[in-house]
Amino acid sequence: MLSIENSKKRVTIHDVAAAAGVSISTASKALNNTGRVGIETRERVKRVSVEIGFRPNALARGLLSKRSFTIGLLTNDTYGRFTLPLMAGVAEALVDHGVSVFLCAIEDDPAMGQIHVEAMLDKQVDGIIATGKRIDRSLPVDLSNLPVPVVYAFTEGRADSVSFRSDDGQGAKLAVEWLSRIGRRRIVHLTGPEAFFSVRERAAAYSAATAHKEPVLYGVWSESWGHEAVARIWSAPGEKPDALFCGNDQIARGAVDALREHGIKVPEEVSVVGFDNWEIVAAQTRPPLTTVDMELKELGRQAGLTVLALAEGRPVEPGVRKLPCRLVVRQSCGGQPSEK
Amino acid sequence: MLSIENSKKRVTIHDVAAAAGVSISTASKALNNTGRVGIETRERVKRVSVEIGFRPNALARGLLSKRSFTIGLLTNDTYGRFTLPLMAGVAEALVDHGVSVFLCAIEDDPAMGQIHVEAMLDKQVDGIIATGKRIDRSLPVDLSNLPVPVVYAFTEGRADSVSFRSDDGQGAKLAVEWLSRIGRRRIVHLTGPEAFFSVRERAAAYSAATAHKEPVLYGVWSESWGHEAVARIWSAPGEKPDALFCGNDQIARGAVDALREHGIKVPEEVSVVGFDNWEIVAAQTRPPLTTVDMELKELGRQAGLTVLALAEGRPVEPGVRKLPCRLVVRQSCGGQPSEK
DNA sequence: TCATGCTGAGAAAAGGTTTTCTCTAGACGA
DNA sequence: TCGTCTAGAGAAAACCTTTTCTCAGCATGA
Numbered sequence: 001m002l003s004i005e006n007s008k009k010r011v012t013i014h015d016v017a018a019a020a021g022v023s024i025s026t027a028s029k030a031l032n033n034t035g036r037v038g039i040e041t042r043e044r045v046k047r048v049s050v051e052i053g054f055r056p057n058a059l060a061r062g063l064l065s066k067r068s069f070t071i072g073l074l075t076n077d078t079y080g081r082f083t084l085p086l087m088a089g090v091a092e093a094l095v096d097h098g099v100s101v102f103l104c105a106i107e108d109d110p111a112m113g114q115i116h117v118e119a120m121l122d123k124q125v126d127g128i129i130a131t132g133k134r135i136d137r138s139l140p141v142d143l144s145n146l147p148v149p150v151v152y153a154f155t156e157g158r159a160d161s162v163s164f165r166s167d168d169g170q171g172a173k174l175a176v177e178w179l180s181r182i183g184r185r186r187i188v189h190l191t192g193p194e195a196f197f198s199v200r201e202r203a204a205a206y207s208a209a210t211a212h213k214e215p216v217l218y219g220v221w222s223e224s225w226g227h228e229a230v231a232r233i234w235s236a237p238g239e240k241p242d243a244l245f246c247g248n249d250q251i252a253r254g255a256v257d258a259l260r261e262h263g264i265k266v267p268e269e270v271s272v273v274g275f276d277n278w279e280i281v282a283a284q285t286r287p288p289l290t291t292v293d294m295e296l297k298e299l300g301r302q303a304g305l306t307v308l309a310l311a312e313g314r315p316v317e318p319g320v321r322k323l324p325c326r327l328v329v330r331q332s333c334g335g336q337p338s339e340k
Numbered sequence: 341m342l343s344i345e346n347s348k349k350r351v352t353i354h355d356v357a358a359a360a361g362v363s364i365s366t367a368s369k370a371l372n373n374t375g376r377v378g379i380e381t382r383e384r385v386k387r388v389s390v391e392i393g394f395r396p397n398a399l400a401r402g403l404l405s406k407r408s409f410t411i412g413l414l415t416n417d418t419y420g421r422f423t424l425p426l427m428a429g430v431a432e433a434l435v436d437h438g439v440s441v442f443l444c445a446i447e448d449d450p451a452m453g454q455i456h457v458e459a460m461l462d463k464q465v466d467g468i469i470a471t472g473k474r475i476d477r478s479l480p481v482d483l484s485n486l487p488v489p490v491v492y493a494f495t496e497g498r499a500d501s502v503s504f505r506s507d508d509g510q511g512a513k514l515a516v517e518w519l520s521r522i523g524r525r526r527i528v529h530l531t532g533p534e535a536f537f538s539v540r541e542r543a544a545a546y547s548a549a550t551a552h553k554e555p556v557l558y559g560v561w562s563e564s565w566g567h568e569a570v571a572r573i574w575s576a577p578g579e580k581p582d583a584l585f586c587g588n589d590q591i592a593r594g595a596v597d598a599l600r601e602h603g604i605k606v607p608e609e610v611s612v613v614g615f616d617n618w619e620i621v622a623a624q625t626r627p628p629l630t631t632v633d634m635e636l637k638e639l640g641r642q643a644g645l646t647v648l649a650l651a652e653g654r655p656v657e658p659g660v661r662k663l664p665c666r667l668v669v670r671q672s673c674g675g676q677p678s679e680k
Numbered sequence: 681t682c683a684t685g686c687t688g689a690g691a692a693a694a695g696g697t698t699t700t701c702t703c704t705a706g707a708c709g710a
Numbered sequence: 711t712c713g714t715c716t717a718g719a720g721a722a723a724a725c726c727t728t729t730t731c732t733c734a735g736c737a738t739g740a
Contacts, residue, residue, distance in 0.1 A: 010487060010696095011699095023719065034699085035699080038718055055381070057464060057695090058464065059399050059403045062725095063726065076423070084420045087443070091445060100460070103427070104430055104440075115435065122397070122398040123440060238382075284564075307695070364689075364691095365728080368729085375728095376687065376688060381688080400723090403696065
């Protein structure tokens with residue numbers, strides 16, 4: 001049988017003070033480089049502190065300072081496609097500041113969301129980052145009138161707060177311009193459901209960036225839609241496109257697979273660009289996909305720094321911040337095959 | 341400019357006591373159903389408490405009770421393939437007990453790991469769950485002699501503690517038996533690097549469960565290995581297998597794609613079983629993959645409950661617990677096509 | 681009537697840290 | 711030599727909650 005060994009009592013500042021032969025207040029001041037403490041006393045306290053392995057109790061500290069050095073990350077993205085890189089960015093930005101992250105996965109269940117939010121507030125989080133799986137939907141939970149700042153990332157946020165999202169229009173422009181630059185002229189846009197705001201935004205940017213007008217093909221976010229669309233296009237009469245700009249990497253993968261099955265060479269005859277840079281799909285496609293990366297990690301970094309700024313009382317301009325996307329060049333387009 | 345509205349001061353138990361006209365101690369006892377409090381006093385305190393929206397400060401409570409109702413989840417799986425379902429299970433098991441989860445992603449960086457562990461200890465976590473991306477590797481961080489219990493899930497753990505892992509042998513047996521049951525006789529096992537313990541375990545179970553001896557083909561965890569292996573098998577002379585049991589869903593997907601390109605019908609001519617039940621791969625394959633699910637969510641549940649038990653001082657039998665896998669039947673095998 | 685027991689409720693300590701306030705001793709200028 | 715100032719250090723309050731201890735009041739039994 002296994003039990004906790006209560007053997008090692010936690011060492012407190014009392015122990016440091018006793019071991020250094022000073023009072024608790026002096027020990028505290030010495031360790032925090034505050035107050036008035038003699039230079040050699042300060043050194044001695046610090047030395048003793050590391051010797052006996054003192055680590056301040058964050059609970060006690062938080063109780064007093066009203067800062068828990070903890071933020072909550074709320075998400076309803078259970079696949080983790082968007083949340084995972086985003087949260088890596090958040091954590092990376094915050095770890096230097098000694099801030100930890102509570103991860104709360106709420107699966108579109110308002111009751112569960114409420115519970116999690118309350119639990120976070122009870123634990124005195126300094127702030128909350130709300131994130132989701134699409135830009136034009138808000139989480140199924142009420143985040144207004146909270147006693148802590150809320151920052152939205154990749155989810156619909158309140159107008160009076162800060163939201164971060166990718167600049168889908170710019171991302172689409174990037175893709176189309178790249179295709180034009182390598183000489184493609186008939187670019188078809190093959191994307192997800194028109195109900196998605198980002199789909200419409202990308203489609204608009206696509207239309208604006210292409211001279212000749214091809215229709216935009218809306219569908220669903222799956223490989224099979226990519227397949228089906230290719231079949232439909234190549235079975236229809238008339239001139240065929242020489243490039244496909246797809247709404248996500250799954251559609252792109254389906255399209256590439258279908259093209260191969262139709263005996264059409266990618267990238268020699270048709271170039272394909274995806275969206276999302278979802279490694280697991282983009283890199284495993286044959287050939288690996290050139291795709292648009294939404295820089296979710298950077299988005300997470302900024303969201304983390306922003307919620308921190310708000311928590312510390314620093315003023316922040318409210319509004320929506322669109323972060324630029326980046327084109328990741330692999331082999332599905334031809335042109336310059338610089339993997340970078 | 342946006343700033344925190346300090347408008348709403350947090351309501352403490354003092355406010356409750358004042359509003360109910362009792363002392364703090366009485367208020368506390370009334371709310372916690374402890375001590376001796378008159379029945380109508382108790383009711384009144386409770387009523388007032390919800391009226392003014394009192395929520396106890398978990399920091400203060402934790403300071404006293406030495407329980408923070410927080411556990412840390414340490415992982416080096418950045419794809420989230422294993423961590424995500426596992427952590428969903430952990431969270432699900434713990435949310436009822438009011439326990440929150442710190443997520444710490446350490447990317448094989450021992451220094452970062454050390455920092456995260458210390459941060460968690462500073463925040464007085466009640467326990468730690470360590471999880472990784474393979475069973476036979478431990479995290480790059482020292483978790484011995486911690487003042488809190490540690491439970492390992494899907495990663496190599498210390499002998500004197502509790503580890504949870506999937507029963508890969510049983511999972512492999514499940515797959516082979518299913519293939520046999522639907523009439524397959526020449527089953528080839530196509531898997532990952534032999535260096536992986538789970539690969540060897542699955543291979544052993546595969547060999548034990550098949551009468552005729554086919555060689556096990558070791559490779560890497562990628563679609564392209566699945567492709568290559570199929571090409572190799574079908575270009576070699578001799579009788580061809582009528583079933584492939586693959587070490588993960590990516591290999592299986594590569595194999596299925598390759599078979600289709602060779603003009604071999606799945607599942608009519610060859611049945612394919614994968615491993616992992618990674619939705620995003622398994623469900624998008626054509627045809628969708630029958631695969632072995634490691635029940636990571638259940639694994640997470642159990643790890644969560646166990647670390648909780650240890651944190652509460654309840655004794656737990658140390659050792660490795662193997663949890664059974666489950667076969668998810670889709671369409672890549674034929675036989676009974678019950679999607680369930 | 682007095683001792684005893686019990687009920688309801690408040691006072692106070694504890695938990696670990698930070699911060700403000702107070703105090704002593706020495707130094708310095710007059 | 712005396713007053714004033716400052717450096718160094720300690721005492722105590724504060725953060726919020728829980729828990730133990732104490733106390734007053736009342737009823738009961740002898």
